[in-house]
Amino acid sequence: MHDIKAIRENPAAFDAALARRGLPPLSLEILEIDAARRAKILASETAQAAQNAASKQVGAAKAAGNDAEFERLRALVAQTKTDIATLTEGAAAEDSRLRDLLASIPNLPLPTAPDGRDESDNLELRRWGTPRAMDFKPLEHYQIPAALPGLDFATAAKLSGSRFVVLKGAMTRLHRALAQFMLDTHIDDHGLTEYWTPVLVKDEAMFGTGNLPKFAEESYQTTNGWWMIPTSEVTLTNTVAGDTLDAAALPLRMTAHSQCFRSEAGSAGRDTSGMLRQHQFEKVEMVSITTPETSLTEHDRMTQCAENILQKLGLPYRVVVLCTGDMGFGSTKTHDLEVWLPGQDTYREISSVSVCGDFQARRMNARYKPAGGGKPEFVHTLNGSGVAVGRCLIAVLENGQQADGSVDLPAVLHPYLGGKTRITTVGGLG
Structure with missing residues (x-):
């Protein structure tokens, strides 16, 4: 959500930031609604003061026996009461219009986010491995002999349709091992606190992180109104919704392993083979709640946490900073980690780490008390994959594949697999 006060003070800067996102200027429309809302509020307050004064005069006219004045004033009070109700209702309608408009506008990019129209304009920061x-x-992962017995797309299609998979045997254990390895690394090495959260949430939680109202079609909703989370960013970030935290308690650093659900609306025809783009998948998520002064440093730290996962697994990757045309709705700056997939002969996204500034905090009304005193301020929020478990499984399979169709597994996973080091050509752990 955007700060209406900041838009009033510098509408040109707001429009310039929107232009970097490829959006038209919106400050004039916003400020016209805001002016109408404020005018109705002022008129209502003025009418309320007039009503209060007239109410006092009614009693005086009654006591003085001035029946004509009494009736005039009583009629005036009644009419003013009606006028106040109309003005209040009008102000509420304008307030709703303003809130809906502001809620539909994406976050403004930081000056350090590169300009561009799409992913071709993203800038590479570094490579590892x-x-x-x-x-x-x-x-590709779904063609490797070692993986074939454990990736059952036919049964998944029978159960659920396209873009689902049933994992079996060694694939299931490897998938579980990856998630456990990621959690252990984030907890023991990176100092994150593990959470376990619901996968069903209310409208308010989805709104708080910016998934509603704009991206309703990309999520699943149950018949009784709950939403299935697209990532545990939604639940972890909303743990502080409506709270006022002490500055000394920040940063809050959280992680969770969860099921995630996305309709993949608008992605028809993309990555239809294998398990790269699924309706149901798992992620280990990272979320940080910080003060404004530390959020950019925290962004770099979170990026390094995700990188450490890939480094421990020995997976080559690159880090790119997303251009303004490729950034997510709530992000003000994003780093993507793209892992090398030899089967596709390219790098593919496996983690996005974003700093959101106070954009989500305003939607959630999440604040903190500054250490030096003063009125509460909005926190800054960050989120990032640490990392996508299914995509990591793909990368491990493709990078570890051997000429005979077996797969050698990263050494850090061996303890999670009972000492097994590879997947044989017939799909068993060996």
Whole structure:
């Protein structure tokens, strides 16, 4: 949500930031609604003062036996009461219009976010690791002999339709091991606090993180009104909704492993093979709640936490900063981690780490008390994948594949797999 006071004070800067997002100027429309709302509020307050004064005069006219004046004043009070109700209702309608408009506008990019129209304009910051030279043609994950027995798309289609998978045997255990490894690393090495949260949430929670109202079609809603979370960013971030925190308690650093659900609306025809883009998947999420002064430092720290996961797994990757045309709705700056997939001969996103400033905090009304005193201020929120479990499974399979169709597994996963080091050509752990 945007600060109406900031828009009033510098509408040109607001429109310039929207232009970097490829959006038309909106400050004039916003300020016209705001002016109408404020005018109705002022008129209502003025009418209320007049009503109060007339009410006092009614008693005086009655006591003086002035029946004509009494009736005139009583009629005036009644009419003013009606006028106040009309003005109050009008102010509420304008307030709703203003809130709906502000809620539909994406966050403003930081000056350090590069300008651009789409992902082709993203800027690479760094790379880690060298893709392994293979003396055979690398396969995509769903083609590797070792993976075939454990990736059952046919049964998933029978149960649920397209873009689902049933994992079996070694694939299930590897998937579970990856999630546990990620959690342990974030808790033990990075100092995050583990949470377990619901996957069904109310409208307010989805609104708080910016998923509603704009992205309703990309999420699933139950018949009794709950929403299925697209990521535990929704639940973790909303743990502070409506709260006023002490500055000394910040930053809050949270992590959770959860099921995630996305309709993938608008992605028809993209990544239809395999399990790269699914309706149901798992992620280990990171969320931080900070003060404004520390949020950019925290953004770099969270990016490094996600990078550490990939480094421990020995997976080559690159870090890019998203351009203004490719950033998410609530983000003011985003780093993407793209892991190397030899089967596709390219880097693919496996984590997005975003700083949102006070954008989500205003929607949630989440504040903190400054250490030096003064009135509460809005917190800053950050979120990032640490990382997407299914996509990490894909990367492990493709980067570890061997010429005979088996898969060598990263050493850090061996303790989670009972000491097993590979997946055999027939799909068993060995």
